[in-house]
Amino acid sequence: MPMESLPYKTTPTNWKRWAWVIPYAGLALLILFIPLPLPFHAPQDRLLRIEASSFQFTPGEIQINPGDRVTIELVSTDVVHGFSLDAYGFELKADPGQTATGTFIADQAGVFRFRCSVACGNLHPFMIGKLQIGPNLLFFRGIALGLLAISAALISVRNVSRGTT
């Protein structure tokens, strides 16, 4: 008995079954990319002292507001370490026991990783810290997308069981 049809050329798909995908995809893109207002905080001057030691920054997690003028004081307590902030192109390098200082304006909102930029040992590629500038909108967008995903799953299965395919 032949198994399910195994054609070399596929039979045309009934696209009506997947009609729900278009509005859902549109909604997903809207959730991901629609600009949202950020709560306003008057920009401040901030002085952040960050200690770099074997494979960790202290503090490892920092929160500031968009527009803040940030001065980083990077102190290395063991070997040479670097500080490179994702998306900002901001870099520092501190020799052992020395302090390196630099300033930047936090003009992009979101969560950004900072990394050691000088090979400092085996775990160097994973020496990472986190700078949150304003609310983490991508995280909230992700939660909204998760809810959309569940609702899409419900719709897709309902369509199948209704036999609308």
Added chain:
Amino acid sequence: MTRLDLTRSPRALALLRSRWPQFLLRAITLAGFIFTILAGLMGSVVGSHNFAIIFVWIAWWTALKLAFIPFGGRSWCSICPIPMPGEWLQNGGILQPRGSMGIGLGKRWPKVLRGTWIQAGGFLLIGLFGALTLTSAKITAIVLLFILVLALALSLVFERRSFCNYLCPIGGFSGLYAQAGPVELRVKDTDICAAHIEKTCYTACPWGQYPLALKSSANCGLCMECLRVCPSENIAVNLRPWGSDLGPKTKHRIDEAFLGLVMLASALVDSAIFLGPWGQLKSAAYNIGSPDWFLFAGAFLITALGILPGLYVGATWAANRFGSTNASLRKSLAHYSQVLVPLGLMVWIAFTISFAFVKFGYVLPVVTDPLGWGWNLLGLTKSAGVGETTSFSLVLQVAMLTVGLFWSSRVALRISETIRQAAPLIAFSSLFTMAMLWLLVG
């Protein structure tokens, strides 16, 4: 469901039937494997300057999760070099089919050790020692050499690919997620197989599979030996819709649930160690044998063997209560393990995007200077940039997690009688997705 049988194309069939194309690919991967071991043993101790670290943990590990599995199921297994030497000895030749006169005791793998339990245990070991293995070229090389020797030794004692079937953690990983992949090997006409007395396909299969009985792609390594020996050209290699092995009528075992949960726990813990801002956690995972490492190991094992399985058992128990059939909890744990497949696959893809996109800059420098000895073989740039997460990769990670939640919820709904019954499994998937979302973009 519609399938696209590649063997209907004479060119594709010729490529699949001939042992040469596959042998050449496997010879290349074997050479690369041996070179990786040598690079790990002799090259620079700085991981980011050593071919072994970068090619195994950045290039290959990324390719496996972003290309081989999602687009080819167990396609990596079809060109994996690890079982090659043992298979040559078993078959008594390099291009010989199985069943020829070879070397080996040919014992059957003990029944008590069957299933994916040991593979899951192997993955737990990778998690426990990963911070060291991933960063030490020498340890990576020793692990690869050990695996090669172990596979060879087992093939001399046991029949077929016992190492791949029951021990290889990557085999477990690939097999689990191959169920969601778009490639399958099946028979074309069941009557032809039933009438075929010799069962040459089963004799030839190094995986011990009988194609007529294949219902899942989890245990088929796509080696194509059955296709080569079938006298009736009755083997199809189908492209199929993703997730075809997941559904209300497919059969699953409880060890698949355990394997799926270990994979989820590993993704969670790897994300925390390698992508998180917690330096103490990284040091604890790295300093094996220290008091901090024991704390880390305890927390990891509690997550992998306690918290996640506990949540999954709770969700399954609730789903069982909401259903009309009185299936045993054990049966339901196996049945609902399907939910863990798309969830885990997409979580690993999201993790890989986060992990590898940043580190991919390390690949070119080790191609031009594989041992970290200061060579510049190809005249390429020798220093790797720091690497950074781009907004594109962050959005992509969120998208992958979303797809994973959609897919696992859809599977939960398809294999449940009612939405109410699927709800606890969807809640489990949502909780896990949120945890990963927080770790990756939080």
